Amino acid sequence: MYYYKLSIIGSPLEPFTYHSSKILQRGAEVSVEFNKRIKRTVVLETCIKPEFDTSEIIEVHEEYYSEKQFALAQFISSYYICSLGDVLALMTPFSTSVSDENSVDWECGKQFSIELSRKQNQALNFLKQHKVSLLFGDTGSGKTEVYMKYFEEILAMGKRALFLMPEISLTPQMSERLKVHFGDLFVIWHSKLTPLQKKKALQKIYSGEAKIIAGARSCLFLPVKNLGLIVVDEEHDESYKSSSRPRYNARDIAIYMGKLYDIPVALGSATPSLSSYVKFPHARLKGGHFVSQKEFVYEKAPESLTPLIENSLRETLEKEEQSIVFLPTRANFKYLVCGDCGHAFKCAFCSVGMSLHQHSRALKCHYCNFTQAIPQVCPQCQSSHLVSSRLGTAEAVKNIQEFLPHARIEQFDRDTITTANKLKKALKRFNDKESDILVGTQMLSKGHDYHDVTLAVVLGMDNMLNMGDYRAREKALSSLIQVAGRSGRAKDAHVIVQTFNEDFFKSYIENYELFLEDEKVFREELYPPFKKLCRILFAHKNGAKAQEAMREMEANLRAFSNVEIVGAKKCAIEKVANKYRFEILLRADKSTDIIKAVKTSKVALAEVDMDPIEFG
DNA sequence: AGCACGCCGACT
DNA sequence: GTCGGCGTGCTC
Numbered sequence: 001m002y003y004y005k006l007s008i009i010g011s012p013l014e015p016f017t018y019h020s021s022k023i024l025q026r027g028a029e030v031s032v033e034f035n036k037r038i039k040r041t042v043v044l045e046t047c048i049k050p051e052f053d054t055s056e057i058i059e060v061h062e063e064y065y066s067e068k069q070f071a072l073a074q075f076i077s078s079y080y081i082c083s084l085g086d087v088l089a090l091m092t093p094f095s096t097s098v099s100d101e102n103s104v105d106w107e108c109g110k111q112f113s114i115e116l117s118r119k120q121n122q123a124l125n126f127l128k129q130h131k132v133s134l135l136f137g138d139t140g141s142g143k144t145e146v147y148m149k150y151f152e153e154i155l156a157m158g159k160r161a162l163f164l165m166p167e168i169s170l171t172p173q174m175s176e177r178l179k180v181h182f183g184d185l186f187v188i189w190h191s192k193l194t195p196l197q198k199k200k201a202l203q204k205i206y207s208g209e210a211k212i213i214a215g216a217r218s219c220l221f222l223p224v225k226n227l228g229l230i231v232v233d234e235e236h237d238e239s240y241k242s243s244s245r246p247r248y249n250a251r252d253i254a255i256y257m258g259k260l261y262d263i264p265v266a267l268g269s270a271t272p273s274l275s276s277y278v279k280f281p282h283a284r285l286k287g288g289h290f291v292s293q294k295e296f297v298y299e300k301a302p303e304s305l306t307p308l309i310e311n312s313l314r315e316t317l318e319k320e321e322q323s324i325v326f327l328p329t330r331a332n333f334k335y336l337v338c339g340d341c342g343h344a345f346k347c348a349f350c351s352v353g354m355s356l357h358q359h360s361r362a363l364k365c366h367y368c369n370f371t372q373a374i375p376q377v378c379p380q381c382q383s384s385h386l387v388s389s390r391l392g393t394a395e396a397v398k399n400i401q402e403f404l405p406h407a408r409i410e411q412f413d414r415d416t417i418t419t420a421n422k423l424k425k426a427l428k429r430f431n432d433k434e435s436d437i438l439v440g441t442q443m444l445s446k447g448h449d450y451h452d453v454t455l456a457v458v459l460g461m462d463n464m465l466n467m468g469d470y471r472a473r474e475k476a477l478s479s480l481i482q483v484a485g486r487s488g489r490a491k492d493a494h495v496i497v498q499t500f501n502e503d504f505f506k507s508y509i510e511n512y513e514l515f516l517e518d519e520k521v522f523r524e525e526l527y528p529p530f531k532k533l534c535r536i537l538f539a540h541k542n543g544a545k546a547q548e549a550m551r552e553m554e555a556n557l558r559a560f561s562n563v564e565i566v567g568a569k570k571c572a573i574e575k576v577a578n579k580y581r582f583e584i585l586l587r588a589d590k591s592t593d594i595i596k597a598v599k600t601s602k603v604a605l606a607e608v609d610m611d612p613i614e615f616g
Numbered sequence: 617a618g619c620a621c622g623c624c625g626a627c628t
Numbered sequence: 629g630t631c632g633g634c635g636t637g638c639t640c
Contacts, residue, residue, distance in 0.1 A: 626633105
């Protein structure tokens with residue numbers, strides 16, 4: 001009899017020991033009876049006969065997790081501090097019943113049509129020369145052609161590539177382009193595929209027909225053989241970070257996979273994250289291929305539809321041209337800003353915006369819980385005109401409609417654009433000139449091509465710039481750049497930016513490198529990539545229990561002098577899904593210190609969020 | 617994490 | 629009487 005340690009797929013529990021008369025390989029998927037139910041499990045290792053009685057493995061499946069998948073799962077499990085079973089649940093195993101022996105290999109004679117400019121060629125060569133590299137290319141500078149040429153070369157070597165893009169289900173244009181170019185060699189994989197679509201895509205992956213696999217986070221865990229390259233487009237995008245356990249960041253996992261598979265990883269962005277910019281060498285692709293000019297107009301005002309904006313929208317409409325109106329991502333919190341000078345209230349300890357808690361009549365820091373009374377006057381200009389109003393998308397649409405009754409206005413956000421189809425249709429209406437004004441949030445700027453926008457209105461940027469988040473500056477500036485990039489593709493355009501922080505945006509809008517260099521200084525003392533953060537969440541329908549768990553873990557953590565407890569408190573969003581939430585925020589120089597401290601201090605209720613990007 | 621077990625309150 | 633609320637403890 002042989003004894004095996006098995007990880008239960010999807011279970012947070014430690015491995016259990018079962019026996020079998022068969023010799024099983026590590027990574028094999030087997031089913032067992034566990035707690036009177038049949039469970040899928042994965043063979044971890046063999047072991048000696050344990051003290052207790054064991055049950056027999058019921059069935060050995062065709063599915064198996066490759067050595068590399070297994071090694072990756074172990075890394076994720078240890079870095080993000082969760083069970084192996086939780087990681088394995090993300091992965092799609094290989095299968096012994098299908099073989100890619102008959103896969104039609106890439107026809108070497110076939111000519112592709114991608115022609116690169118000299119600059120693009122230089123960039124591609126740079127990417128090829130580095131294990132991990134960053135393609136720092138302005139909107140419209142031709143990053144996609146560089147990726148496509150790179151894919152062609154990978155195909156020519158008989159290898160396959162993963163192409164990660166955020167919100168793939170919402171960016172049909174990019175997929176279309178790759179589909180047209182690579183035909184059946186190209187497949188899409190994301191969580192919104194129907195079961196049938198998934199089955200078909202998986203068939204193509206198993207058979208080896210699929211060579212370029214594009215997708216969101218989960219495509220990293222597909223059973224792809226002969227992997228030669230991973231490209232992560234829009235690497236700065238937040239959607240690469242998973243918001244459920246394990247809370248991994250697909251961009252970081254891609255980089256780890258590069259090492260594990262010994263293949264290159266290319267990250268791309270027009271507005272790279274400071275982390276990637278600091279860690280990896282970059283190739284710079286400057287300038288768009290648009291000949292048109294863009295003029296930035298700054299308006300000092302709190303978030304509102306001002307006369308300037310009304311007039312600009314009206315003029316654009318009268319010229320029968322199109323506008324987009326961008327509202328910063330609907331933050332969960334309100335921030336107090338001086339309506340006259342734009343002064344924002346920052347935490348003295350964390351240098352991030354303090355958010356307004358109306359019911360407790362206080363300003364609070366969401367990192368360390370520093371609290372102060374709501375001030376009556378602005379400390380900078382003595383004005384008593386302190387505002388915290390936010391404009392919603394629907395409200396903005398309504399208000400614009402009131403002064404432009406004949407304009408065809410569309411709301412363009414998560415509330416209205418719920419499916420890929422609705423998105424396609426709304427984009428088509430806009431590009432066919434059946435609508436005049438799009439009003440929306442982040443979704444407006446996510447890689448869509450608007451042919452003829454001559455006015456971009458960016459409302460209340462200060463709400464974003466002053467958020468209680470160490471990445472507020474990065475987020476605000478990159479959002480503005482991304483929105484501005486949607487206008488002026490064919491004709492000259494205006495971008496109206498509503499902000500009291502004109503100097504900030506003015507100095508960096510044409511020079512993101514300069515921003516990154518300056519941002520290094522701001523981050524150095526307290527924040528990533530120079531310091532490591534980790535957030536521990538405690539959620540329970542009984543608030544006292546959640547708090548008790550937090551207190552216990554906090555006490556355990558105090559034993560680790562190299563890990564700073566920044567805060568241990570109620571979450572800013574106290575209750576979610578009927579559960580009360582508490583959190584601990586940790587800071588350290590090295591992630592290994594955090595991992596060690598958290599692993600040994602962990603209590604049952606704790607959920608670990610390593611490298612958090614959301615606080616609340 | 618599930619899920620069974622078990623112990624109390626409120627209903628046909 | 630019992631249906632069902634959720635606290636507790638166990639799973640090779």
